[in-house]
Amino acid sequence: MAAAVASGRKPPWHDRLSRHLATRVSSLRPPSNVPFENPVRVLAQLNKKQWLFFLVAFAGWTWDAFDFFTVSLTASEIARSLNKTVTDITWGITLVLMLRSVGAVIFGLLSDKYGRKWPFIANCALFVIFELGTGFVQTYNQFLALRALFGIAMGGIYGNCAATALEDCPLHARGIVSGMLQQGYAFGYLLAVIFNRALTTTTSQGWRSLFWFGAAPPILIIIFRLLLPETEAYIAQKNMEGLSHKPAFTRMAKASFKSYWHIMIYLVVIMTGFNFMSHGSQDLYPTMLEVQLGFSANRRTVTMCVANLGAIAGGTLFGYASNFVGRRLTIMIACILGGALVYPWTFASNGGIIAAVFFLQFMVQGAWGVIPIYLSELSPAPLRAFIVGLSYQLGNLASSAASTIEATLGMRFPLDTPAGESIQRYDYGKVMAIFMGCVFGFVLIVTFFGPENRSGDLEVHGFENLVDDDEGQDDAEKNAQDDAEKNTPTHTFKDSYCIARS
Structure with missing residues (x-):
């Protein structure tokens, strides 16, 4: 392999694969040059505009999660209203997950070509229309x-x-900001739980009032985004494109697909596991609490609130830790600890279930807290919104039937139905325990064999060297191959590109 690099040729794929596999254990060693930092001081590195960008992104992701979980939290009520089974209603969840990849393609390309601002606003406007x-x-x-x-x-x-x-985002703040951003998902779930309890069981319109309420906050998010500019990184990309007499975005997009196709496949595979992890542990859980364990509306609300508080804490902590522990190792630790908590999470029916749901979601969303920055660092800068969004949503597509699978398999394990109740009870807990054990194992294995590009440059500069290089033998790749041989972290896009490919 060294001879190939020295001669300017790309090493054969089997040599690169062999070296990649040989370094999977050694590459898990936490970097010695990244010291532990006070998280308050880390967050103080963000300036006002960076905080505003984070807050509007957090708000958008939060309400995406709120809108999604309105169905899973009201599945039983919707089923009764439309004269269908809970399994029928879960197909609504499945359809959302299946078609998200279409939106990722459309809005991802629009975001990379025309900016982050207006596609974001269009997304939120559609939230208003469809939720209403x-x-x-x-x-x-x-x-x-x-x-x-x-x-x-x-x-x-x-x-x-x-x-x-x-x-x-400043380099040393990426991990904790990633963890905080991802927990917009858990925060949206928490808000959905709270407003579901406040509206669904107390208003004459029941579950419908929850959806009508959900149409209002996106209007405020739209106004918030209207007041903010484009990101500095996107402006720099457009300025670079303006210096070229060729259609720069199209050329960079083609170079991205040519050079990163195998990374894209990996991202889809790992996001499939992650989406099975989240949807498998969350979508049907409220139904299990109600139908199998017979929890009252108040007790379900408290249990799910505790679960999401655990998720928020876990995602923030693990995202922060990934900056000095490493992205892959952090994910793997979360999977191991999460697997150990599966049994009490599904089989405890007394007060112990509160602790179980807290720490199970602490680990699930702890692993998820690393994902925004992990995907961003492995994605090509000119197509970052597209690749991050598409890999996430293709993972959603692959895992779209998670709740339906669990509900269908659960029907094979009927439980005695108390007299006077019309809904058949099933042992969903047994199915969910087996399902989540398999998912934690899958994510652990895939992450172990995957790449990592911690601290890679997120700006577009340097990518132009790849655009006109049809054979992939430019100076950027040659220099970065040497860095990959030494397994040393770098902070330029050229090096990031090749480390991700190694």
């Missing part, structure tokens, strides 16, 4: 149609949010 419309559906087919459209709208927001929050 869902509250008016009268038939099951109308419900499925609205959720399908919602899936397209929701699919475009994640990559944009990650780019908006992290592109201009």
Whole structure:
């Protein structure tokens, strides 16, 4: 391999693969040149504009999660209203997850080509329309149609949010900001739980009032984003494109696909595992608490609030730790600890379930807290919103039937139904325990064999060296191959590009 690099030729794929596999254990060693830092001082590195970018991205991702979980939290009520089974209603969840990838393609390309601002605003406007419309559906087919459209709208927001929050973020603050951003998902779930309890069981319109309420906050988020400019990283990219007499974005997009196709495949595979992890542990859990364990509305609300508080704490802590522990090792630790908590999470029915749900979601979202920056550092700068969003949503597509699978398998384990109740009870806990054990193991293995580009440059400079290089033998790759041989972290895009490929 060294001879190939010295001669200017790319080493054969089997040599690169052999070296990659040989360094999977050694590459887990935490970097010695990144000391532990006080998280308060780390966050103090963000200036006012960077904080505003983070907050608007956090708000958008939070409401995406709120809109998604309105269905899983009200599945039983919607089923009764539309005269369907809970399993039928979970197909609405599945449709959203299946069609998110369409939105990721559309809005991801728009975000990378035309900016982060207006595609984000368009996403939020669609949230208003579809959430409002869902509250008016009268038939099951109308419900499925609205959720399908919602899936397209929701699919475009994640990559944009990650780019908006992290592109201009200081290097040493990336990990903790990533963890905080990702917990917009858990915070949205928490808000959905609270407002579901406040509206669904106390208003005459029931579950419909929750959807109508959900249409209002995105209007405020739109106003917030209107007041902010584009990110500095995106402005720098457009300035670079303006210096070229050729269609720079198209050329850079082609170079990205040519050079990063194998990284993209890896990102889809790992995001499949991550989405199975989150949806497998969350979507059907409220139904299990209600139908199997017989929890009252108040007790379900308290349990799910505790779970999401654990998620928020875990995501922030693990995201912060990934900066000096390493992205992959942090994810693997979360998976191991999460797997150890599966049994009490599903089989405890007394007060101990509170601790179990807290720490299980602490680990699930702890692993997730690393994901925004992990994906961003492995993605090519000119297509960051597109690649981050698409890999996330293709993972959603692959895992879209998680709740339906669990609900269907659960029907094989019927429980005795108390007299006077019309809904059949099933042992969902047994199915969810087996399912989550397998998912934690899958994510652990995939992460172990995956790449890492911690502290890679998130700006576009340097990528122009790849645009006209049809054979991939430019000076950027040659120099970075030497760095990859030494397994030393770098802070330029040229080096980031090749380390990700190694």
